[in-house]
Amino acid sequence: MPQKMQDITKRNEKPQGPEIKPEPQIEEAPIQVETAPKAGLEQLPAMPGPVEEVKGPAEAMPEYGAAPAPAAPQKSPTLEKIEDILEEDLEQIYFQMPAQKQSEFREVGQETASRIETLMMGVKINVKKILELIIRWLKIIPGINKFFLEQEAKIKTDELLKLRQDQQDKPVNDKNRIK
Numbered sequence: 001m002p003q004k005m006q007d008i009t010k011r012n013e014k015p016q017g018p019e020i021k022p023e024p025q026i027e028e029a030p031i032q033v034e035t036a037p038k039a040g041l042e043q044l045p046a047m048p049g050p051v052e053e054v055k056g057p058a059e060a061m062p063e064y065g066a067a068p069a070p071a072a073p074q075k076s077p078t079l080e081k082i083e084d085i086l087e088e089d090l091e092q093i094y095f096q097m098p099a100q101k102q103s104e105f106r107e108v109g110q111e112t113a114s115r116i117e118t119l120m121m122g123v124k125i126n127v128k129k130i131l132e133l134i135i136r137w138l139k140i141i142p143g144i145n146k147f148f149l150e151q152e153a154k155i156k157t158d159e160l161l162k163l164r165q166d167q168q169d170k171p172v173n174d175k176n177r178i179k
Helices: 077-087 091-096 099-121 127-138 146-169
Strands: none
Touching: 077 099, 077 146, 091 099, 099 127, 099 146, 127 146
16 A cells, blocks of 8 residues: 655744734823913913003903904905895895805805906906806705896896996096096
8 A cells, every 4th residue: 555645844834934023012092181271361471561452342352362363355345246236135045045055155156256356357348257157156056946047147247237337437536647
């Protein structure tokens, strides 16, 4: 009978080559931050030198060290008039929208108003572009009727053109003008 062949490979041995060691696990303790108690304006140390008095109510600055809110950029009178024209007759629709749609409608409306102002400052007005901007803005309203949308956009475009005409008819009050 034939002899059994002996298996010479060693079992449970790692293959030859560079040895890979697992990285040690480090348990991190949660970082605890101690906060100092908030000091009222009465407890603050006096500053050396002259101190200018802050005008306005103390309620405007709720706590010491709070950064003031950034001031909104000053809107031009033309931009305010454009926004008034765009929001005219839409209050009821606006308040019936969900909060998310309201914020989107407001943001896109402000952007649309600024683009329209830029277009109206030019020598030649692109009425078609203004109409397209208004239609795109009004399409945000959920479930809006196509005919209502077109009618409102046309009315608002006509009012904007009237505003532009009124602005051109006003005489320029320039003190440096040669007489």
